[in-house]
Amino acid sequence: MSTVLIPETASAAATMRRNFWLGVWRVMKRKPSRLAGVIIIAGFAFMGAFGPMFYPDQLPDDSNAITQAPSWAHWFGTDPQGRDVLALVITGSRYVLLSAAVTAVITVVFGTTLGLFSGFKRGRWDSVLMRITDMKLTIPGLPLLLVLAMVWKFGSPIQMGLVLGLLGWGGVARAVRAQTLSLRERGFIEAARGLGLSTRHIIGKELLPSMAPYIAMNMLIAVTGAVYAQVGLFFLGVLPYEANNWGVMLNLAVFQAGAMITPNALGYLLGPLLAILLLTLGIVLVVDAMDEIFNPRLREE
Amino acid sequence: MKRLAAVVALLGLATATACSSGSTNKSSSGGGGGLFTTIDVNRPGLDASAPANPYNPKGNSFSGFNAMRIAWVKNHLTDPNQALPGIAASWEIAPDNSAITLKLQPNAKWSDGKPVTAEDVKMSIGIAYTQGSTAFSVTPGAAGAAAEVTVVDNQTLKITQDMASPSPKFARGVLDTAVLPAHVWSSVLPADFWDKLKTARGDGAEAEKARTEITAIGQKVIAFAPPKDVSAGPFVLERVNPGEALLVKNKNFYNAAKVAPAQVKFLNYTGNEQIWNYLTAGKLDQSGFVAAPTDVMNRIKQGPGNEVIKGYSPVAVSMAFNQSKKPYDNVHVRRGLAYLIDRDQVTKVASPEGGTPAVTTSGIHQKAAQAWIPDTLPKLDPYKPDAAKAEAEFKSAGLTKKDGKWTLADGKPWKVSMHAPAGFSDWLSAQENIKSQLIKAGIDAEIQTSPDYPVYLEELAAGKYDVGFWLMALGPAPYDIFQRLYGASNGWTNVAGKIEHSPAGKNGNWMGGPEQIEVDGAKIDPGELTGKLNSANEEAAKPIMAQLAKAANQDLPVIQLWDYVNNQFVNNSRFTGWPHDDEILRLGTGVLASGVWIQLGMVKSKQ
Numbered sequence: 001m002s003t004v005l006i007p008e009t010a011s012a013a014a015t016m017r018r019n020f021w022l023g024v025w026r027v028m029k030r031k032p033s034r035l036a037g038v039i040i041i042a043g044f045a046f047m048g049a050f051g052p053m054f055y056p057d058q059l060p061d062d063s064n065a066i067t068q069a070p071s072w073a074h075w076f077g078t079d080p081q082g083r084d085v086l087a088l089v090i091t092g093s094r095y096v097l098l099s100a101a102v103t104a105v106i107t108v109v110f111g112t113t114l115g116l117f118s119g120f121k122r123g124r125w126d127s128v129l130m131r132i133t134d135m136k137l138t139i140p141g142l143p144l145l146l147v148l149a150m151v152w153k154f155g156s157p158i159q160m161g162l163v164l165g166l167l168g169w170g171g172v173a174r175a176v177r178a179q180t181l182s183l184r185e186r187g188f189i190e191a192a193r194g195l196g197l198s199t200r201h202i203i204g205k206e207l208l209p210s211m212a213p214y215i216a217m218n219m220l221i222a223v224t225g226a227v228y229a230q231v232g233l234f235f236l237g238v239l240p241y242e243a244n245n246w247g248v249m250l251n252l253a254v255f256q257a258g259a260m261i262t263p264n265a266l267g268y269l270l271g272p273l274l275a276i277l278l279l280t281l282g283i284v285l286v287v288d289a290m291d292e293i294f295n296p297r298l299r300e301e
Numbered sequence: 302m303k304r305l306a307a308v309v310a311l312l313g314l315a316t317a318t319a320c321s322s323g324s325t326n327k328s329s330s331g332g333g334g335g336l337f338t339t340i341d342v343n344r345p346g347l348d349a350s351a352p353a354n355p356y357n358p359k360g361n362s363f364s365g366f367n368a369m370r371i372a373w374v375k376n377h378l379t380d381p382n383q384a385l386p387g388i389a390a391s392w393e394i395a396p397d398n399s400a401i402t403l404k405l406q407p408n409a410k411w412s413d414g415k416p417v418t419a420e421d422v423k424m425s426i427g428i429a430y431t432q433g434s435t436a437f438s439v440t441p442g443a444a445g446a447a448a449e450v451t452v453v454d455n456q457t458l459k460i461t462q463d464m465a466s467p468s469p470k471f472a473r474g475v476l477d478t479a480v481l482p483a484h485v486w487s488s489v490l491p492a493d494f495w496d497k498l499k500t501a502r503g504d505g506a507e508a509e510k511a512r513t514e515i516t517a518i519g520q521k522v523i524a525f526a527p528p529k530d531v532s533a534g535p536f537v538l539e540r541v542n543p544g545e546a547l548l549v550k551n552k553n554f555y556n557a558a559k560v561a562p563a564q565v566k567f568l569n570y571t572g573n574e575q576i577w578n579y580l581t582a583g584k585l586d587q588s589g590f591v592a593a594p595t596d597v598m599n600r601i602k603q604g605p606g607n608e609v610i611k612g613y614s615p616v617a618v619s620m621a622f623n624q625s626k627k628p629y630d631n632v633h634v635r636r637g638l639a640y641l642i643d644r645d646q647v648t649k650v651a652s653p654e655g656g657t658p659a660v661t662t663s664g665i666h667q668k669a670a671q672a673w674i675p676d677t678l679p680k681l682d683p684y685k686p687d688a689a690k691a692e693a694e695f696k697s698a699g700l701t702k703k704d705g706k707w708t709l710a711d712g713k714p715w716k717v718s719m720h721a722p723a724g725f726s727d728w729l730s731a732q733e734n735i736k737s738q739l740i741k742a743g744i745d746a747e748i749q750t751s752p753d754y755p756v757y758l759e760e761l762a763a764g765k766y767d768v769g770f771w772l773m774a775l776g777p778a779p780y781d782i783f784q785r786l787y788g789a790s791n792g793w794t795n796v797a798g799k800i801e802h803s804p805a806g807k808n809g810n811w812m813g814g815p816e817q818i819e820v821d822g823a824k825i826d827p828g829e830l831t832g833k834l835n836s837a838n839e840e841a842a843k844p845i846m847a848q849l850a851k852a853a854n855q856d857l858p859v860i861q862l863w864d865y866v867n868n869q870f871v872n873n874s875r876f877t878g879w880p881h882d883d884e885i886l887r888l889g890t891g892v893l894a895s896g897v898w899i900q901l902g903m904v905k906s907k908q
């Protein structure tokens with residue numbers, strides 16, 4: 001990282017970027033599973049962004065084909081309304097993924113800002129902010145969400161993401177502060193201070209890049225956490241009913257269609273379940289790749 | 302695909318494990334008649350620490366097994382006062398319904414050997430007053446309330462009705478009362494209870510004070526925990542743990558010789574899917590109505606020894622309108638929707654096993670309608686799905702269709718916003734199907750849920766919803782059937798036998814229908830007519846029912862969607878003799894029918 005201390009020219013920066021992407025490619029190539037992870041994540045992003053556009057607002061239903069087993073026409077069978085389960089999973093992905101993304105962004109932005117500020121400033125600010133963080137960490141998430149769900153409808157994914165994000169930043173803030181406290185005593189930060197570089201430069205160009213991998217990984221993990229939390233809430237039936245929500249689908253598969261008893265409803269259960277599983281898998285694989293990209297010691301040259 | 306296969310295999314393993322535990326009840330002890338396994342279908346979740354108290358919401362008191370009533374009221378189509386003998390062996394109802402004389406079972410004994418006396422029954426009636434039942438109520442002007450309880454002799458009681466506001470189902474209210482042992486329970490009622498009751502039934506501040514005191518005793522009753530279960534029923538509670546409640550045969554029961562099982566086990570459950578599991582494994586000897594999708598129903602039928610008995614359930618579900626909201630105030634809009642919605646399809650999707658599509662909107666369950674209004678029923682508009690008629694109705698309501706979408710008369714978009722409580726999966730499923738049908742016809746629609754049923758009813762009554770689902774046709778008493786359409790929810794309240802109408806939005810009037818409806822060229826007041834049903838006998842009730850059915854059919858305060866079916870699950874592997882008679886497949890509220898069948902000696906051990 002100390003290379004950034006040398007004033008950069010445009011071409012040097014470009015070379016660095018090229019080297020970085022080359023490194024990424026090398027890491028990816030070494031384990032094809034990582035590539036699969038990237039493809040999965042890209043697939044989900046595409047599904048969330050464009051998937052619903054391939055279907056009409058009201059999915060076609062068929063009262064003569066309710067709760068059908070998987071077939072060529074319906075890969076995951078049909079739901080108790082005779083709608084294609086795959087179509088429901090795809091159209092329902094936007095809410096889940098968008099709220100998960102919002103959660104991840106809020107968790108990371110909030111947690112990192114607070115952690116960096118706290119760790120770098122130390123002293124009174126640190127004490128106050130960390131006590132607030134401690135207090136936040138003692139609040140149990142699920143019971144609070146259950147209570148909130150009684151008063152708030154969570155109709156839009158942004159709202160859902162906002163609440164989950166505001167509940168989830170505590171851990172990131174603490175970890176980032178710990179990293180900051182350790183890094184700020186290192187030689188290269190001392191040197192930057194000695195050179196009279198501004199605090200903004202030190203935080204933005206010295207500290208933050210060193211923590212980037214950690215933050216990025218946290219962000220991805222926050223996505224899975226957010227997906228579990230909201231699908232769980234919908235599964236419990238405390239949030240408003242929306243036929244294509246993954247949690248609602250899981251709930252209906254078990255409690256209405258009887259997926260634990262009749263094999264016909266198994267597709268209805270597996271559709272959203274596999275989507276969540278696949279998303280988690282994709283994230284785990286990408287996190288594995290990121291770990292190596294950002295951590296030179298793991299690079300097996 | 303490998304992952305999928307693994308998951309499937311794992312799930313298969315789980316099902317196999319669930320099945321393998323199903324055969325345990327064959328080996329259990331008890332001798333003689335063996336073990337009868339069932340569930341309390343009215344209450345999910347056993348509470349091991351709850352007392353054997355029939356008034357405690359979690360109480361380990363199973364009506365029909367270790368809790369007795371004066372008699373077991375039947376599910377008759379038209380006569381609410383028919384019943385099977387319980388603690389009363391026989392009874393006589395005065396021709397004008399003014400009194401009922403009970404004759405107790407001569408050999409009835411409590412499980413501790415003491416005889417069941419008329420004093421026990423009188424004290425039980427006192428306790429019923431603290432809880433406010435239909436016959437024993439201190440609410441001023443309540444219809445069908447008792448006036449006097451007299452102990453004639455040790456085996457005989459006479460209860461008279463307060464004829465200021467009589468009800469034809471007074472006897473039902475009396476018979477459907479829990480009987481408790483006075484030597485265990487007498488401490489919950491103060492010595493001057495009956496004097497207090499007399500004061501409470503009067504007027505003025507004194508009466509008001511006495512009523513408050515009686516309500517306070519009611520709280521004590523609910524919390525009362527007898528040191529051990531003393532039962533006059535065929536069984537007595539032995540022990541309860543979180544997984545099951547065990548009852549053993551009461552040797553002192555008056556009909557003990559005919560009681561087949563030696564023991565009864567109530568299994569714990571938290572949701573329907575758990576009952577489905579028990580049933581598919583053939584674990585239960587009997588279970589009351591449990592909603593199940595067709596696939597699950599088929600699996601249950603395939604279970605070893607399983608049989609599903611279908612019977613009459615006096616209740617229907619409807620799509621109800623808040624007529625204070627536009628455009629539902631216009632009868633043509635409601636009629637248009639009735640023509641548009643294919644009820645067969647809705648029922649097929651939402652309640653294929655537990656309901657039959659409503660033949661029309663009459664306000665009465667189709668089976669009871671055959672008995673009440675056989676001549677009127679064929680004359681009612683069946684509202685068969687007809688898109689052209691629907692379109693004509695919408696047009697006459699002033700709605701316009703623009704680019705294939707219906708808009709309100711003032712040009713604003715129209716969205717049918719339907720409400721249901723979360724967890725009512727058949728209602729949600731029905732609304733999902735209706736939504737799809739409406740959207741196909743160019744009407745925008747949405748579904749909104751409320752967290753639970755009490756909140757749903759509260760918000761519905763507060764007029765917050767445009768359209769909601771509403772239970773109706775609650776038989777067998779004719780007044781009960783029509784008060785769901787022309788009762789408090791539509792503005793008519795029955796105060797001390799007088800019917801009063803409140804305007805829309807006041808006193809719980811959320812339906813907001815018109816006070817007068819034109820039927821056959823004459824204006825009628827449906828609430829007034831419904832009130833008359835409260836004191837009319839069967840013959841007098843029939844023409845009123847016909848008029849009200851016509852009113853409901855023309856005015857459509859609701860669209861009747863499907864009439865419920867009572868599915869009883871029984872298993873013929875260990876016991877036989879299950880009744881198939883509609884009238885006794887379903888008994889009074891909270892009564893577990895199988896306990897009554899057992900105590901009457903209908904159920905036989907298969908050996």
